[in-house]
Amino acid sequence: MATTDRQARTPALAHALSAAERGLAVFPLSRTKLPALRSPHRDDPDPSGPRCHGECGRFGHGVYDASTDPDRIRALFAAAPWATGYGIACGLPPHHLIGVDLDTKAGTDAPAALRALARRHLFVLPATVVVLTPSGGCHLWLSGPPDVVVPNSAGRLAPGIDVRGAGGYLVGPGSRTGHGVYTTAPGTAHLAPAPCPRALLRLLLPPPRPPRRPSPASAGRHGRGLVQFVLAAHEGRRNSRLFWAACRAYESGIGPALADSLVDAALHTGLSAHEARATVASAARLTGHRP
Incomplete structure (x- = not known):
């Protein structure tokens, strides 16, 4: 699977670039099979805050660093020259x-x-x-x-x-x-x-969980959080984020009320209306609800 790319300085990078050519998103791993780059947030004063999945633009978010772009992959491995392997997201x-x-x-x-x-x-x-x-x-x-x-x-x-x-x-x-x-x-x-x-x-x-009946106040906070989760999606994760958020909404009992807002958020990230509605409907079916 190794590529012949002259800029592939290490075997791990060569194999990673070859995998990326097949449409597989990759990132560097150490000999322990863990992400080679440490989190840029490891010294944040409030570790209980919202978890960053790469929105900050820095390397060190593990699987969320994965990419199929050759230039980004070379930059990742340049930042981790000790990497001996690569992960496939x-x-x-x-x-x-x-x-x-x-x-x-x-x-x-x-x-x-x-x-x-x-x-x-x-x-x-x-x-x-x-x-x-x-x-x-x-x-x-x-x-x-x-x-x-x-x-x-x-x-x-x-x-x-x-x-x-x-x-x-x-x-x-x-x-x-x-x-x-x-x-x-x-x-x-x-x-x-x-x-x-x-x-x-x-x-x-997993088997569908029975829906919970949230209080109006908690439903509002939870719904806003799910919509923001979808709005923060980057290309390549828009569909999966929408599906996850819709599943959580239907499990919480607010799916029917939140569906249109989730679809609107997905449209804002670049998903088509057909794809967004189909994803929300799939989440409804999976959690035992009628779309």
């Missing part, structure tokens, strides 16, 4: 990547558990990109629908099966960590992430 267009992490440590057999789930729920795992981890496990790359936000989870499907969705990341092939190198399984490097089977997708989504 999940949930972003065009692939809306979902990572299924199958572990084999501590006596677990996650691949067998996933096969058992496939038999029980009648789905077939498609041919897709498989990344082998230094510990003997593997990552399956799947593509999700653009209007569905898959959350991160650990062991919820079965012991040893972790899921990386919106706000999560996968260690990219070619990355070197303290335990070894991540590599692409033979015969899968040329593949695109395959669509996630619908039966598996249903398992990856």
